[in-house]
Amino acid sequence: MSGAATRAPLLAVRDLAVRFTGPDGVARAVDGIDLTVGEGETVGLVGESGCGKSVTALALLRLVEPPGHIAHGSSVRLEGRDLLALGAKEIRAVRGNHVALVFQDPLSALNPVLRIGAQIAEAIRAHEAVTRGTAHWRAVEMLAAVGIPDAERRARAYPHQLSGGMRQRVLLAMALACRPQLLLADEPTTALDVTIQAEILELLDGLQQKLGMAVLLITHNLGIVAERTRRVYVMYAGQIVEEAPTPRLFAQPSHPYTEGLLAAVPRLDERRTRLRAIPGQVPPATAWPPGCRFHPRCPHAWERCRLEEPPLLDAGAGQRARCWLVQEPARRKK
């Protein structure tokens, strides 16, 4: 696939599957996905609730807890090293240091009774052998780097004393304090106002360039994906259903689900008379439909779709789609 080009990717995920055992049966939340992120690259993982994207992020850092477990046969390689084969101590060394995670709700990620400077310093000292003084100094530096004014003084604040935007910056500071090679950002700005969101994303861009960091940006927001990523994976029902360089995904989506999402989004720049909603609902992870998982909701579905599950098929120019239309374009209904 183009984009990851000639160098080996920083992150290579192959056949990742995560299952949850519950009263309703086994939920195959992530059901065999492949994805790669190159060094310094920003890659998007887009999908709606229930598609498995957040579980994917947790799985990459082995943060999936029972009743969930990563299925045998899954592979997650960071610079060639299999993260799933590491011992507990080694994986802890990877977290924070090499791969960091930022997600949507800063309030639940931050310790409410510790001052923010202390929390960042603690994160640094958990991964690097530095003195308290050095850790504190670096924490303040990081707070300044994420745009918190008066960083030295603000380092003494408690999380609840900060606004949502500020807390998200603190989470970013904590994630970046040890200069990871890869940042997993799961809906990092969803809960924020749009003007604050713009600032945080700008900031992330700048820091990323400075640190040469790669980012896997997980979101349902197509606007953010369009503006901030070089390549995109679209996820539905536990699978990757489309992958493409970003401009191509938006200009020429190949999978009907991607087309559906794009048609359903209200646009800022034009007034659409009616949004083309995707009929039906996302199926439950305990009962994925047979054949193509999207077929019950797809306007083009025919017999083959109901019977045979398509693999990711090459649609040209670095684009792949899990859809029989790639092989049989004449089946596309007008």
Added chain:
Amino acid sequence: MNGTRGPLVEVHDLVTHFVRRTGFLGARREVVQAVNGVTFDVAAHETLGLVGESGCGKTTLGRTILRLADRTSGEVRFDGQDVFALDPAALRRLRRRMQVVFQDPDGSLDPRQSIGRAVREGLEVHGLARGAEADRRVEALLEEVGLPAGSSARWPHEVSGGQRQRAGIARALAVEPEFLVCDEPVSALDVSVQAQVLNLLSDLQARRGLSFLFISHDLAVIRHIAPRVAVMYLGRIVEHGPTDAIYRRPLHPYTQALLTAVPVPDPAKGRQRIVLAGDPPSPVHPPPGCPFHPRCQHPGKDVTCRTVRPELRALAAGHQVACHLAGR
């Protein structure tokens, strides 16, 4: 009651301040100036969009209009009647005519009630139907909002977010209101579900002749559903007029920044982004003069901006802006 048809809802110089306890063990009192002088109308069968970010006061404004919150000063008139001067009986009659749909359907739906019960409640409270007739109406409403057969027996936690939102809408419609305040009705929903609910609201409006005050932080959603929009900042309306005109050529510096901040799902479009400095000030301590001046990047910002509060003035047909510098 309904002579010459003036606006259905009139809001005039509305101010809502409320006291909040804060600090250690709630020992401190602070006054939140949530709504700080708001004036606008909503005509019958019309949708007015109200857009702003968190803390701007839009939710408090919606609640005050419905008399779910107390006003501090100013007026709200529904069909010519002063909402805050009504006796309990008249208020109850009014409540039939104006309803609310919340963002978090748990705000509209009691988790201890089945969906059918929730929708039915309004019919019974207002004496509109009982027994078999009420059942029939509930089923008809659930079908109208696109819920599958059998939904009346389900509990809120058993159905999806989109379905809960539809149930909340059915509940609001049960009493056959004329005016609906929709407070972020689709914000918690996924893209594809959001589209379904927006289409539903459009259809319902056309079919039932409803008026909406549609509150949202999502500018794209507002563009889609509201032909007129009011932009709110720190308790004040800063720009008000036809949505198309404002989105194409925003005149207030805040509206300009807001519009450029929204990421657009089109990588081919390059845009100049106005990035605002800092966080919005708190409604507990609004700045003197123009509420936006501390973050305003207009090169002509001057002492008038810092000391004199701008009022809305018309700069084009139906297009009002509260800014000393706009149009200069």
